[in-house]
Each structure stands twice: as C-alpha cells, then as structure tokens.
Amino acid sequence: MKWSNLYKIAIKSIMKNKMRSLLTSLGIIIGVSSVIVMVAIGEGSQRRIKESFSSMGTNMLMISPNWRKVQSVSKGASGGRNSLTYDDIEELKISCPSLSGVSAIIKSSGQLIGGTGNWSTSVEGVDPDYFLIRNWDLSSGRIFTKREVESKKKVCIIGKTVADELFQGIDPFGQKLRIRNTPFKIIGVLDSKGQNSWGQDQDDIVLAPSKTVLYRLKGRRDVDRIYVSATSDETMSIAEEEIDTALRKTHKLAPGEDPDFRIRNQSEMVEMASETSKTLTMLLGSIAGVSLLVGGIGIMNIMLVSVTERTREIGIRLSLGARSKDVLMQFLTEAIVLSLTGGAIGIILSFLIAHGLTKFTELVPYINPWVVFSAFTFSGAVGIFFGFYPAKKAANLNPIDALRYE
Amino acid sequence: MNRIIEMSQVKKNYYVGDVVVKALQGVDLTIDEGEFVAIMGSSGSGKSTLMNIIGCLDNINEGEYVLDSVNVKNLSRNEYADIRNQKIGFVFQGFNLLPRTTALENVELPLLYDRNNRIKHPEIKAKESLDKVGLSDRIDHEPNQLSGGQQQRVAIARALVTEPALLLADEPTRTLDSRTSKEVMALFQELNTQGITIILVTHERDIAKYAKRNIVLRDGKIIEDFIVEDRLIATEVLQSVTDGAIHEMV
Ligand SMILES: Nc1ncnc2c1ncn2[C@@H]1O[C@H](COP(=O)(O)OP(=O)(O)OP(=O)(O)O)[C@@H](O)[C@H]1O
Ligand SMILES: [Mg+2]
Numbered sequence: 001m002k003w004s005n006l007y008k009i010a011i012k013s014i015m016k017n018k019m020r021s022l023l024t025s026l027g028i029i030i031g032v033s034s035v036i037v038m039v040a041i042g043e044g045s046q047r048r049i050k051e052s053f054s055s056m057g058t059n060m061l062m063i064s065p066n067w068r069k070v071q072s073v074s075k076g077a078s079g080g081r082n083s084l085t086y087d088d089i090e091e092l093k094i095s096c097p098s099l100s101g102v103s104a105i106i107k108s109s110g111q112l113i114g115g116t117g118n119w120s121t122s123v124e125g126v127d128p129d130y131f132l133i134r135n136w137d138l139s140s141g142r143i144f145t146k147r148e149v150e151s152k153k154k155v156c157i158i159g160k161t162v163a164d165e166l167f168q169g170i171d172p173f174g175q176k177l178r179i180r181n182t183p184f185k186i187i188g189v190l191d192s193k194g195q196n197s198w199g200q201d202q203d204d205i206v207l208a209p210s211k212t213v214l215y216r217l218k219g220r221r222d223v224d225r226i227y228v229s230a231t232s233d234e235t236m237s238i239a240e241e242e243i244d245t246a247l248r249k250t251h252k253l254a255p256g257e258d259p260d261f262r263i264r265n266q267s268e269m270v271e272m273a274s275e276t277s278k279t280l281t282m283l284l285g286s287i288a289g290v291s292l293l294v295g296g297i298g299i300m301n302i303m304l305v306s307v308t309e310r311t312r313e314i315g316i317r318l319s320l321g322a323r324s325k326d327v328l329m330q331f332l333t334e335a336i337v338l339s340l341t342g343g344a345i346g347i348i349l350s351f352l353i354a355h356g357l358t359k360f361t362e363l364v365p366y367i368n369p370w371v372v373f374s375a376f377t378f379s380g381a382v383g384i385f386f387g388f389y390p391a392k393k394a395a396n397l398n399p400i401d402a403l404r405y406e
Numbered sequence: 407m408n409r410i411i412e413m414s415q416v417k418k419n420y421y422v423g424d425v426v427v428k429a430l431q432g433v434d435l436t437i438d439e440g441e442f443v444a445i446m447g448s449s450g451s452g453k454s455t456l457m458n459i460i461g462c463l464d465n466i467n468e469g470e471y472v473l474d475s476v477n478v479k480n481l482s483r484n485e486y487a488d489i490r491n492q493k494i495g496f497v498f499q500g501f502n503l504l505p506r507t508t509a510l511e512n513v514e515l516p517l518l519y520d521r522n523n524r525i526k527h528p529e530i531k532a533k534e535s536l537d538k539v540g541l542s543d544r545i546d547h548e549p550n551q552l553s554g555g556q557q558q559r560v561a562i563a564r565a566l567v568t569e570p571a572l573l574l575a576d577e578p579t580r581t582l583d584s585r586t587s588k589e590v591m592a593l594f595q596e597l598n599t600q601g602i603t604i605i606l607v608t609h610e611r612d613i614a615k616y617a618k619r620n621i622v623l624r625d626g627k628i629i630e631d632f633i634v635e636d637r638l639i640a641t642e643v644l645q646s647v648t649d650g651a652i653h654e655m656v
Contacts, residue, residue: 005518320516321491323484400463
C-alpha cells in the first residue's frame with residue numbers, strides 16, 4: 001500500500017476518535033514536556049553558574065587560606081587565624097610579572113544608615129585593582145585611589161540595590177552613609193551585575209578601601225582573600241606558578257611542603273559549582289524519562305483496547321483485500337502519529353512552560369535544541385516500540401473471525 | 407466459456423471445543439463466467455460457509471478449489487488477500503460498512519489496498535461506482551445517516567469499485583422491503599448482462615427466480631442444481647407494479 005494511503009487511513013481513524021487520541025497522546029505530551037523542562041531547568045542553572053563566573057572577571061584567580069593547614073600550624077605573623085597578609089600582596093605585586101592586578105578582599109557586613117532610611121548589607125574592602133580584576137565599571141562617580149586605601153579614607157562605592165534602597169530619586173554621589181555608625185562618603189555607584197549563580201544579588205553591596213574596612217570596621221591585620229588577574233588567558237598557568245613561588249617565599253614554606261593557601265582559577269570554580277547542578281539535571285531528566293516511558297505504556301494500553309474494539313473494522317479491511325502488513329502498518333502508523341503529535345505538542349508546551357518559568361519565577365530554564373530533538377525522536381521510538389505488539393495482534397487476525405466478532 | 411469456479415469434494419469443518427461441526431461435506435460445483443447463481447437452503451445448511459470459501463475469506467479442509475484457473479488451496483495469506491482485492495466483490499449479509507466513515511470513503515477503501523494501482527483516480531472511480539447504484543447524492547453520508555437499502559447499495563458500490571470478475575452477495579435482500587429488493591435485483595441483472603458473474607445467497611424463492619441458475623444446499627451438500635425456467639426480469643416486474651398502482655388509482 002502507498003505511504004500516502006497509509007497515512008491518510010491513520011489520520012482518519014485518529015480524527016474519528018479525537019478524545020481517545022488526545023488521551024493516548026497525553027502521556028507522551030506530559031513525558032516529553034517534563035523531560036525538556038526538567039533538563040532545561042538544570043541546564044539553565046548550570047549556564048547561569050558559568051555566566052556568573054565569567055561575570056566575575058576575566059582571567060581571575062582567587063587566593064584563599066588553606067584552612068586545614070593554617071589551623072594545624074597555627075603560627076606566623078598573622079597570629080593564627082589567617083594566613084594571608086598585606087606582605088603577601090606586596091610580594092605578589094613585586095615578583096609576579098604575569099599579573100595585571102592584585103586586590104585584597106576584606107569581608108564584612110553591617111547596618112547602613114543614610115539617605116532615606118537604613119539597610120543591612122555586606123561591606124567589602126577592596127583595592128583599586130579590584131574593579132579591573134572583576135571587570136566591573138561604575139555607572140557614576142569614581143573609584144578610590146591607592147592613597148585613599150593607604151590613608152584608610154572613609155569613602156565608599158555602593159551597588160545599584162543599595163542606591164535604590166537608600167537614595168530613591170536622589171543622586172547618591174557625595175552623600176553621607178553611616179556604616180556601623182562610622183560615617184563614609186559615597187564617591188561612586190557600581191554598574192548593575194544582577195544575580196550570581198546562587199541567586200544572590202551582586203548589587204547589594206558596599207565597596208570601600210580595603211585598609212579602611214580592615215582597620216576601621218574589623219580591627220585586624222589579615223586579609224580574607226586575594227583576587228588577582230593574569231595579563232591574559234595564556235598567562236593564567238604561569239601566573240599560578242608565580243603566585244605559588246611568591247607566597248611560598250613569604251610564608252617560608254619548604255619546597256614540596258603543603259601550602260597554607262589555595263589558588264583557584266575560574267574553571268575549577270565553575271566545575272565545583274556546576275557539579276551539583278549537573279547531578280540535579282541528570283536526576284530530573286531521568287525522572288521525566290520514566291514518565292515518558294509510562295506515556296508509552298499508556299499508548300500500548302489504549303492501542304490494545306482499540307484493537308479489540310476495532311476487530312470488526314480490521315475484519316472489513318482484511319476482507320476487502322488488506323494484507324496483514326497493511327493492517328500492521330496502519331496500527332503502527334497510528335501509534336507513531338499519535339506519539340509524534342504528542343511529542344510535538346509536548347515540545348510546544350515545554351516552550352510555554354519555560355517561558356512562564358522565566359517570567360514568573362527565579363528559574364532561567366535553557367532549552368537545549370539537542371534535548372528537544374532527542375525527546376522527539378524518543379517519543380517516536382516509544383510509538384514504534386509500544387505500538388508494535390497491538391499492531392501485530394491486529395494484523396494476525398483471521399478475516400472471517402474478525403468479521404464475526406461481536 | 408471460461409470456467410470461473412471449479413470445486414470438487416470440498417469439505418469444511420468447524421471445531422468448537424471437542425465438537426466438530428461439518429459445515430460442508432463434499433461440495434462439487436462448477437460455475438462459468440457470466441452465470442447468475444442463487445444459492446438456497448435452510449438456515450445452517452452451509453450457504454454462508456460456501457460463500458466465504460468462494461470469496462477466499464476462509465480455507466477449506468479437504469477437496470480442491472480452483473478459482474479463475476488458480477488452485478487456491480495452498481495459497482499464502484497475502485495471496486488470499488490479493489485475490490479478495492482483485493477478483494472478488496463481496497456484499498456481506500450485514501453490509502459491513504466502516505462506521506463513522508462516509509459512503510465515498512467506504513467505497514474507496516478497496517482501491518487503497520490495490521497493490522497494482524489498476525485504478526488511477528480512486529476518488530473519481532468511487533464516485534462513478536456510487537453513481538451506478540444511484541447514490542451520487544449521498545456520497546458524504548455516513549452509514550448511520552443512510553437507510554438500510556442505501557447502506558446495501560453502498561456495500562454493492564464498494565464490491566463493484568474494483569471491477570471484479572465475480573460478485574458475491576450473502577442475503578443482499580434480507581433486510582430490504584420488496585420494492586427495494588426488486589431494485590437491487592434489477593441492478594444485479596444489469597451488472598450480469600454487462601458480463602459480471604454473480605453468486606447470491608437467498609432464502610426467498612421469488613428472489614432466486616431472478617437468477618439464471620439455482621443451487622439448493624442441505625446439511626453441507628448440494629441436493630439440487632437447476633436452470634431457472636420461468637426467470638423474472640426485475641425491470642419488468644417493477645414496471646408492472648408501478649402500472650398496477652397507477653391502474654388502481656385510476
Ligand atoms: N465460526 C463457526 N464456528 C463454528 N460453527 C460454525 C461457524 N460458522 C458456521 N458454523 C456452523 O456451520 C453450519 C453452517 O453455517 P452457515 O453460516 O454456513 O449457515 P447458513 O446456511 O449461512 O445459515 P443462515 O441461513 O442462517 O445464514 C452451521 O451449523 C453453523 O452452526
Ligand atoms: Mg448465512
């Protein structure tokens with residue numbers, strides 16, 4: 001029989017039973033759309049992690065104390081708690097030609113009072129290089145100078161969220177801001193960076209000169225972290241070696257000894273952060289995959305019922321000269337058309353759901369064309385696999401018995 | 407004349423549990439091209455069984471059956487299907503139209519299964535066939551929107567659409583009133599004069615009189631086989647009925 005005839009017959013019989021066809025496809029529709037949406041959610045969060053890391057700054061390296069080592073040794077100039085100091089920063093600046101910027105990071109937080117009200121947020125002490133390292137521009141004002149850092153000037157740069165919360169409608173530039181009761185002068189407002197991979201608002205921050213925060217707000221000598229940037233992508237690994245050498249020198253470590261600091265680059269951080277979300281994607285995807293399988297069993301179930309229900313129809317077709325293969329192909333085509341239509345509707349549905357999620361929730365699902373393609377192909381395979389048994393059953397009926405079937 | 411059917415000692419058994427029902431117990435039958443045969447017999451005598459075998463819907467257990475010079479006894483399932491499609495038009499006892507399917511689509515159906523694509527434009531051919539049985543104004547009606555007689559004519563149109571050499575009809579007039587029955591017989595007689603061989607099963611003696619030859623079955627055997635002497639011509643009968651009615655009115 002001609003393919004066009006086969007297709008025509010299958011479509012006709014599907015259209016004759018719209019409700020049954022819809023119910024049959026429903027399993028596939030739900031299966032396909034949930035596979036796509038689940039994977040899209042997982043993949044979206046993975047992508048956002050990567051994006052937020054690249055938004056952290058190009059060629060950035062992060063140096064942090066190696067806590068295990070620091071605590072077990074518990075000695076040195078830092079007095080025990082932390083292993084990174086301004087001496088390290090000076091050494092890095094002098095002996096690492098592959099670095100284009102070095103900045104201390106002093107983490108703090110506190111209550112802000114200023115403008116129209118008060119607001120609680122994190123306050124970070126940084127050096128002028130920080131803005132270059134993190135590739136972060138100001139929307140207005142200026143960054144602080146080296147001299148302001150050295151002289152522990154009480155100036156600060158505020159993030160977009162802080163500006164919006166405290167200074168609605170007023171230009172924050174030059175305004176006073178009290179951070180934990182210490183008065184600061186606002187000299188700039190940061191560009192908006194949006195949320196990071198953990199959904200944190202990166203604009204909810206106040207940046208001040210590192211030494212100002214260290215001595216005036218925290219009252220300690222050690223720094224929490226050091227951010228540096230390599231001169232280019234290619235010099236990243238050289239920079240890592242240079243840092244290692246420099247810090248081993250200042251920390252007086254013997255060659256081969258475990259360092260009391262850790263250098264992490266972006267790809268390691270991306271790897272770490274996306275590990276969990278990868279697992280999550282796989283888990284969500286496989287749960288949804290099971291639902292697609294259940295949808296396939298639904299097709300088989302309804303096809304089986306329909307073979308029994310349509311025994312007479314099959315008998316009529318056979319008596320008019322349909323070969324077994326024609327009947328087999330008819331039922332198989334019906335199953336495939338149903339499952340592919342279900343697949344297509346599922347894909348449309350998943351796009352709508354993804355759109356809705358992006359619009360109304362924090363999630364940013366990313367629909368990978370490959371996943372769409374595989375889900376569609378898989379739904380076709382489900383149709384063939386689960387449609388075959390009922391189709392075979394129909395094809396093997398004896399014409400005269402089928403005609404007599406009541 | 408070409409011999410279209412040649413049966414010798416055909417036997418057919420049905421097995422229901424341990425019981426063997428001997429539906430046909432040695433049938434010898436030859437039918438030539440252009441014949442018009444009515445098969446008669448009491449209920450359960452094996453008429454439908456014989457028709458199903460002639461129509462290649464069922465196998466035989468014993469004996470030989472040669473249809474149009476082909477011994478069909480040992481043919482495969484596919485070859486059976488093709489014979490049904492190419493050589494035979496079957497009008498069933500209960501019409502057997504596809505429900506929720508228009509008359510046109512029903513008539514078109516056998517053409518969709520034609521592997522040789524003998525007919526190039528199935529839809530046009532199906533319309534012609536419906537036209538032949540006088541149903542061109544009902545092509546888009548589904549079976550449940552048609553009267554019994556109209557359904558019967560759709561079934562006949564479907565049987566004729568493949569231009570079969572042999573038309574089989576199992577009790578085609580059973581559910582019809584006497585006038586519609588006569589119209590169907592008129593159609594059969596016309597088709598027969600055009601060269602189609604017709605075999606029909608009937609209970610009614612006067613319907614059998616429209617055929618050229620009658621065969622009587624009893625307990626799965628042919629007990630009578632004769633040429634109809636006083637053959638009725640359906641068009642004439644219909645004419646006289648109409649005349650009679652007019653006469654009475656006057
Ligand atoms: N599928 C079947 N299984 C078992 N027995 C059957 C089957 N079909 C027919 N028979 C038996 O075979 C015999 C002949 O049946 P058949 O249908 O040929 O009779 P018939 O002459 O057509 O009767 P009617 O005039 O009532 O249609 C009957 O005794 C019937 O019970
Ligand atoms: Mg019968």
